Amino acid sequence: VLRGPADVLAVNPVIPVVVIDDARHAVPLARALLRGGIRIIEITLRTSVALSAIERVASEVPEMVIGAGTVITPEQAVAVQRAGARFIVTPGTTPRLLDFVLDSGVPLLAGASTVTEMMQLAEKGLNAMKFFPAEVCGGRAYLSAVAGPFPELRFCPTGGISAANAADYLALANVGCVGGSWLTPKATILAEDWDKIEHFARQAALLNR
Numbered sequence: 626v627l628r629g630p631a632d633v634l635a636v637n638p639v640i641p642v643v644v645i646d647d648a649r650h651a652v653p654l655a656r657a658l659l660r661g662g663i664r665i666i667e668i669t670l671r672t673s674v675a676l677s678a679i680e681r682v683a684s685e686v687p688e689m690v691i692g693a694g695t696v697i698t699p700e701q702a703v704a705v706q707r708a709g710a711r712f713i714v715t716p717g718t719t720p721r722l723l724d725f726v727l728d729s730g731v732p733l734l735a736g737a738s739t740v741t742e743m744m745q746l747a748e749k750g751l752n753a754m755k756f757f758p759a760e761v762c763g764g765r766a767y768l769s770a771v772a773g774p775f776p777e778l779r780f781c782p783t784g785g786i787s788a789a790n791a792a793d794y795l796a797l798a799n800v801g802c803v804g805g806s807w808l809t810p811k812a813t814i815l816a817e818d819w820d821k822i823e824h825f826a827r828q829a830a831l832l833n834r
């Protein structure tokens with residue numbers, strides 16, 4: 626059971642950020658991640674089938690902790706919860722979206738990229754958050770710098786993370802996990818190469834933090 630964003634960060638070292646173009650891919654993809662040892666997934670609301678994909682994973686792969694990403698309006702927050710999402714990820718936050726999702730009670734992994742945004746989330750009781758887009762916003766050096774004034778904050782850096790730099794991020798004391806799309810490349814999904822995704826998942830699940 627996820628009580629808040631800190632629990633979302635604790636599930637695995639990596640949260641796969643997934644774009645699904647064909648809802649039929651959702652279940653075999655989720656099962657491949659599970660076989661590789663990854664039991665959390667963020668399906669982004671960037672395609673017309675995203676809600677259907679979330680629904681399928683929620684009902685057919687109950688061991689998978691299913692979340693919805695790229696949620697930017699309260700209406701989308703309602704829809705993804707109806708579909709079965711157990712947590713919500715937002716790229717950034719407006720006061721309206723933040724209050725709405727917090728009132729709904731679903732764990733929120735809210736995006737922040739500035740110190741002021743981080744303080745605003747902390748003020749709402751969110752001490753674990755997404756740092757997005759991580760690489761272009763200063764990456765590891767930025768996260769190290771904010772650890773000084775805000776040692777209690779924990780981050781899921783996302784955006785530009787890959788197999789090449791994930792371990793370096795995870796070595797930081799204020800990084801709980803990282804997010805990224807490198808486990809589930811579009812071409813691999815379209816080719817239905819679930820073994821390859823299982824392989825990427827296995828490597829990601831072995832990362833230390």
Ligand code: 3PG
Pocket residue numbers: 642757783784785786804805806807
């Ligand atoms: C995104 O917005 O697509 C996620 O943050 C993942 O970013 P990535 O594709 O750089 O991993």
